[in-house]
Amino acid sequence: MTEFIEVPKGLDRVIVADTEIGDVRGEEGFYHYRQYNAVELARHCSFEQVWYLMTHGALPTRAQLAAFKERVAPHRALTPQLRELLPHLVGASPLDGLRTALSAACAARPMRPVLDIDEDARAEDALFACAVTPAVLTAMWRLGRGETPLDPRADLGYAANYLYMMTGEVPTAEAARAIEHYLILTIDHGFNASTFTARVIASTGADVGAALVGAIGALSGPLHGGAPARALDALDAIGGPDNIDAWIRGELEAGRRIMGFGHNVYKTEDPRSNHLREVATEFGGDIVDFSKTVERRVVEILAEVKPGRKLYTNVEFYAGVVMELSGVPRPMFTPTFTTSRVVGWSANILEQARDSKIIRPRARYVGAPPPQPVPEGGFED
Numbered sequence: 001m002t003e004f005i006e007v008p009k010g011l012d013r014v015i016v017a018d019t020e021i022g023d024v025r026g027e028e029g030f031y032h033y034r035q036y037n038a039v040e041l042a043r044h045c046s047f048e049q050v051w052y053l054m055t056h057g058a059l060p061t062r063a064q065l066a067a068f069k070e071r072v073a074p075h076r077a078l079t080p081q082l083r084e085l086l087p088h089l090v091g092a093s094p095l096d097g098l099r100t101a102l103s104a105a106c107a108a109r110p111m112r113p114v115l116d117i118d119e120d121a122r123a124e125d126a127l128f129a130c131a132v133t134p135a136v137l138t139a140m141w142r143l144g145r146g147e148t149p150l151d152p153r154a155d156l157g158y159a160a161n162y163l164y165m166m167t168g169e170v171p172t173a174e175a176a177r178a179i180e181h182y183l184i185l186t187i188d189h190g191f192n193a194s195t196f197t198a199r200v201i202a203s204t205g206a207d208v209g210a211a212l213v214g215a216i217g218a219l220s221g222p223l224h225g226g227a228p229a230r231a232l233d234a235l236d237a238i239g240g241p242d243n244i245d246a247w248i249r250g251e252l253e254a255g256r257r258i259m260g261f262g263h264n265v266y267k268t269e270d271p272r273s274n275h276l277r278e279v280a281t282e283f284g285g286d287i288v289d290f291s292k293t294v295e296r297r298v299v300e301i302l303a304e305v306k307p308g309r310k311l312y313t314n315v316e317f318y319a320g321v322v323m324e325l326s327g328v329p330r331p332m333f334t335p336t337f338t339t340s341r342v343v344g345w346s347a348n349i350l351e352q353a354r355d356s357k358i359i360r361p362r363a364r365y366v367g368a369p370p371p372q373p374v375p376e377g378g379f380e381d
């Protein structure tokens, strides 16, 4: 007799795997990649150093980093197939374009199921997908505006090159470093919905590309990854200090959620939000002051209207502010998130692929009691 185990809705607080990649300690407001505080990594490392850490399990030596960058370099430009495909995707949102184009690029490679290949081959597939993602997104953006996609520049760091390929301008050091901080902060975050999706797909033995494309789909919803542009739109809709309370209360009365607030794991301040607030403060300006006032009132009003829920700003609120100040166009906010999270998904896919157990939970059937006779011809009257 099979014994069933009830778990809370949304798998809330359920531990479904062991991982050596990192963890989120929600009560403390702390998260880490491997053995390092992720915020400290953002303060002290380049994106590529943390990328190496996530996939290799240790920070690189100088020589290892140089060798890693050489492995990445040939994959940073669009493949010939992508150059041909992307113009056909103009009109799609950058994220939908990425989902489609990455799938095509992985198919053209071709990628083979993780179950059929060794660790090195899986890691090469993951490295290819991560390296080409910024080129796909920036090309989609430029093509959509009638501009020619740009090749990556070897003399620019990861974030500076990303901004350059998108806008055609070499960004200021301040903007490049701000985006690099944001990208490092968002590489990984426990078993969030998109990472879990990637791991479910990898647990079937499917190829790395299949797992990444599924994860992109999971990151496109407003409740996960899709909030930064909506948070900025909210600042626009509020308009000025006199309208803050009325706008927030109106949204809550209409049953809507305030984007960029609340988190499934953090029951105190999100450390990424605290760090990005600092980054935004270094830029300074009206939008930063206004954001801080809005943040304070949202937290206060949520505490009043939703007592006991412990709702604070999550990463997405100041992510939007920092991206806006760094010159990232709003439709590229969530796509920019994928350029970092693809590295975290990849580390998770590689870890999951070492485990041969398929992820396969059960659901309780609550429909009409079976078996009923099938109506004549398969039609209802």
Ligand SMILES: CC(=O)SCCNC(=O)CCNC(=O)[C@H](O)C(C)(C)COP(=O)(O)OP(=O)(O)OC[C@H]1O[C@@H](n2cnc3c(N)ncnc32)[C@H](O)[C@@H]1OP(=O)(O)O
Pocket: 010, 222, 223, 224, 225, 226, 227, 256, 257, 258, 259, 260, 261, 262, 263, 264, 265, 302, 306, 309, 311, 314, 315, 316
């Ligand atoms: C990188 C990221 O993906 S970060 C998350 C980005 N998403 C957002 O910012 C969207 C807004 N936030 C939310 O929708 C939620 O806080 C989530 C999805 C992030 C987390 O949800 P959960 O932890 O599962 O909380 P849940 O949905 O159970 O909400 C708990 C209560 O708080 C309320 N709540 C949670 N977040 C918010 C919010 N942003 N605005 C208003 N109310 C909220 C819910 O309405 C619910 O109230 P109830 O008890 O009266 O029903």
Ligand SMILES: O=C([O-])CC(=O)C(=O)O
Pocket: 186, 188, 189, 190, 191, 192, 193, 224, 264, 265, 314, 315
């Ligand atoms: O952890 C989560 O559920 C959402 C989140 O903040 C992330 O994925 O970065």
